[in-house]
Amino acid sequence: MYDADCLEKIGANVRFLRTLRKLRQQDVAAMLGISQTHLSNMECGRVQFSLKQLLRLANIFDCRLEAFLDVQKAEEWLAAEAETGQEEDKLYTKSDIEQLLKLVKKGIH
Known part of the structure; x- marks a missing residue:
């Protein structure tokens, strides 16, 4: 269920999604x-x-609320973005995004 740790997870996911955008x-x-x-x-x-x-x-981020609550949902949103073919227009490579995900996960655990 949700507890005080959710605040850090939500914040980390907001930071992650903001950075991706x-x-x-x-x-x-x-x-x-x-x-x-x-x-x-x-x-x-x-x-x-x-x-x-x-x-x-x-x-603002053009995502679902679930992306803020769960790193896995944020990753799913990222995968869906990549499938739409918009990745070429992005500043970050797939490797950069994977590194960002690792940093977010470290900050959560």
Whole structure:
């Protein structure tokens, strides 16, 4: 079930998905109407996300809410993105993305 550790997982997944979208914290924070520092605290699990913020982030990142709750869902979202053929347009290679996933998983466990 969900517990306090979920905050860190959600924050890490938000950071992961934001990075994949090549968005800076200050840009996403502006879209959410919060400060960059507040978003940083949210990504580190020190501050909770509201449902409204998660819905906005899902729209910004063009993903499902489940991607914020579970690393596996974030990976599935990434795989679906790669299958659509959009990977060539991305700044990150598949190897870069795999490295990002490893870093996110390290931060969660």
